[in-house]
Amino acid sequence: MFNLLMSGLTTAFDVSPWELEKARFGEYTDPVLLSQFEKLDETAVKALLSLPALFWYETSNEKGARVGWLEELKIRGRDLQIKFGLDPFIPEIPFPMMMELAPHLDIGVGRRDFEKNRTHWAVKDVDLIDLLDHRRIVDRNQISPRAPYARPQRNVRPTLSVQPQFFEIPDQPIDGKLVAVMMPFTPRFGGVYDAISAAAQQVGMHTQKADDIWTHSVLIQDIFGLIYRSHIVVCDFSGKNPNVFYEAGIAHMLGRHVVPITQAPDDVPFDLRHHRFIPYLNNGEGLLGLTQKLAPRLATLAET
Structure with a gap:
């Protein structure tokens, strides 16, 4: 019908x-x-x-x-x-x-x-x-x-109760349309963030990164809160930034969908290379390609 x-x-x-x-x-x-x-x-x-x-x-x-x-x-x-x-x-x-x-x-x-x-x-x-x-x-x-x-029928997996001792669990609920972006805090990644945001908007989602918010005096608490509230976490491993590695670990532990991207495949940690990642170049053509590759991936994860 x-x-x-x-x-x-x-x-x-x-x-x-x-x-x-x-x-x-x-x-x-x-x-x-x-x-x-x-x-x-x-x-x-x-x-x-x-x-x-x-x-x-x-x-x-x-x-x-x-x-x-x-x-x-x-x-x-x-x-x-x-x-x-x-x-x-x-x-x-x-x-x-x-x-x-x-x-x-x-x-x-x-x-x-x-x-x-x-x-x-x-x-x-x-x-x-x-x-x-x-x-x-x-x-x-x-x-x-x-x-x-x-929508396929999915098997229900057992839930895992997480009770962090170092972080405070946010009062805000999980936002099914939020894509958290983890990347180095440098201006040269501005265009990368715009490309990710464009991909999210194409599939009816929205993005946020840690330096967009300031609700806690400790930065890492804001980062944890952002990851906790998100449905998908895009992690840019370019430059082997240790903070992004740490944030990816938090996202995996919380059961969030992690989408790795990188300008250099060798920057992806060895333990994560079995996961698919999206390579890109940080120029006009490369960022357009990033948006085109990322959008269908976000769409697939949006309803899972």
């Missing part, structure tokens, strides 16, 4: 959220299928959010479609507010191709079909991703790891 969100406004899906009259939910949906969702209760909403979504426009606009997912649904009186995300790994499906696919997706685009000219939200009993994969429009192995239709 998949959600079909169709709008007559050409900018409707440029920015989330999208609003729709509640009465238009379930139009052009099989009645038996609609009975599972029409109440829009907690169970129905959870099921809808687990489905892929196709964002298209009334055919008079002759615009292509995007694939993505729904993140949140709020009922506001007679309207629905739908927060959504577009899959950055799946390009826009051109309009001519959508017209060809529409009958296979149970979307009415014939001369006597009104669906193609109606703003609405339908649920279709078609495996959207499978069909697009079969037509070689998308590669099932190249979809966003953030998408609900891409």
Whole structure:
């Protein structure tokens, strides 16, 4: 199954959220299928959010479609507010191709079909991703790891209780979108940090480094707090900086995802060379390459 969100406004899906009259939910949906969702209760909403979504426009606009997912649904009186995300790994499906696919997706685009000219939200009993994969429009192995239709079942590992004696555990909760950056405190790494931040922004995350904060009189406590609150820690081993080695050890002990980067492969400690690392050059072309290589890695780790 998949959600079909169709709008007559050409900018409707440029920015989330999208609003729709509640009465238009379930139009052009099989009645038996609609009975599972029409109440829009907690169970129905959870099921809808687990489905892929196709964002298209009334055919008079002759615009292509995007694939993505729904993140949140709020009922506001007679309207629905739908927060959504577009899959950055799946390009826009051109309009001519959508017209060809529409009958296979149970979307009415014939001369006597009104669906193609109606703003609405339908649920279709078609495996959207499978069909697009079969037509070689998308590669099932190249979809966003953030998408609900891409999330594998993971085995639950036993938790490890950590009670540090040297550090204070921060009061702030862990931020699932925070990427902590550990690197030498020198100006020549400014461009490197910008490249890392650009990669994080591409996948909906944000970065912070220790010299951006000052909440404790002892610097290492601020560093520990940053690592503790983060979901991913990028460690730049360039120059064999001992502080970065120490910070990487803290991150590993806390169970954070560590992504090593370096300007020289020999700078990666021997005990960590079995982990994959991203090499880069500290120049314009090299930093652009760092962003391009780091972004998909962050996207993969974002939902783990």
